Amino acid sequence: MKLSYFASASALCLGLALSFSATSAAEAAANCIKGDRKAPYTIGWANIYSVPTWMKQTQGTLEAQIEDLKKQGLVDKLVITDAQGDANVQIQQIQSMIDSDVDAIILIAGSSTAPARVLADACAKGIAIINFDSLVDTDQVTAKVNTDSAQWGEQAAKFLVEQMGGKGNILVLNGPAGVSVSDDRRKGATPVLEANPNVKILAETNTAYNVAPAQEAVTSLLFANPEIDGILSLGGALSAGAVLALDKQGRTQVPITGENARQFLELWKEKDLKGWATMQPNWLGAFATWLSVQALEGKDVPAFVKIPLPVIDNANIGDYLARAADFPADGYIYSPYDQALFEKILAGK
Known part of the structure; x- marks a missing residue:
């Protein structure tokens, strides 16, 4: 009788333990999530600019x-x-969101290191934190979402080296120094350039991701460097600025890399450039928002979600330009997206 009692009690305890474990696992399916927040949620968008x-x-x-x-x-x-x-200022604004007890914070970081303390505070309070594009060094977030910026730079450099036949003089155009996306793209290009010593970097510059400052910077570089064979541009607006600078000086267009900026793609087609581009999809903002709710709803969200890099070349540039009218003249022609795509990305497919 006692044996039966203890067996039943043990089974009951085991069942309760398994039930508690399953409940805890569901509540802790994603980092920072405690399972005590209920829809409808308040979402905070901590924009750097x-x-x-x-x-x-x-x-x-x-x-x-x-x-x-x-x-x-x-x-x-x-x-x-x-x-x-x-x-x-961004850190102060995140703290205000924490104080007002938002349920999720969507973040493009202005610094990879500075927000660590305030994000740890948010995470400890069960706030979902989805960091995309410019990433933080801390793991005290629910998830980081990004394309592979190093791969971005690597593929761009490979294209340019191939177009130049492995030799020639180039300019390198980067985004703002200290921005993780820009720095990582440049790091990805480095091994390719080092493996091709006959490709010589004449000059390199950092500018804001806007056409006007890029055109001004490239104009100065062209005056100082009369012979260039290629431009490794690691940003779309930078590429448009470079093409306009070459055009204004009456210089021959050279092979160039870039991004899905509408102006660059239109110049590419107009001037029949030898070009290559990819994109940082603008719908990362939508995806990050959707992902925060998935986490709050108890879904299993990985610590890092990799977004595939699309390639834009002469074979498909027409497909992008066919939709140009749907985007601002100074904007980016990004690929279509919907919830089915988001679910496929989250499933790792």
Whole structure:
């Protein structure tokens, strides 16, 4: 009788333990998530700056996703801040979001290191944190979302080296120094350039991701370097600026890499450039927002979600330009997206 009692008691305890473990696992399916937050959620968008067109388009996809989630009864409020490029201001704004107890924070970081303490605080309070594009060094976030920026730079450099026959003089155009996306693209290009010593870097510069400063910077570099054979541009607006600078000086266009900036793609087609491009999809904002809700709803969200890099070349540039009218003249022609795509990405397919 006692044996039967203890056997039953043990089975009951084991069942309770397994049940508790399963419940805990469901509640802790993603980092920072405690399972005690309920829909509809308040989402915070901690924007580092809103002036560049890429950022405006990205925020547009985020806001559209919020409207869709509202219709599903999953979100009731979006809080937006703009740090105007100041990483310290961004930290203060994130702290304000924590103090107001938002359920999720969507973040493009102004610094890879500075937000660590405030993000740890948010994570400890069960706030979902989705960091995309410009990433932080800390793991105290729910998930990081990005394309492979190093692969971006590697593929661009390989294209340029191949187009130049493995030799010649190039200019290298980077985005702002200290921005992780820009730095990682450059790091990815480095091994390719080092493996091809006959490709010589005449000059290298960092500029904002805008056409006007890029054109000005390239104009100065062209005056100092009369013979160039290629341009390794690691940003779309930078490429447009470079093409315009060459054109204004009456210089021959050279093989060039870039991004899905509408102006660059239109110049590419107009001038029959030897070009290559990829993209940092603006819908990363929408995906990050959707992903935050998935995490809050108890879904298993990995610590890092890799977004595949599409390639734009002479074979498919026409497909992008066919949709150009749907995007701002100074904007980016990004690929289509929907929830089915998001689910496929989350499933790792």
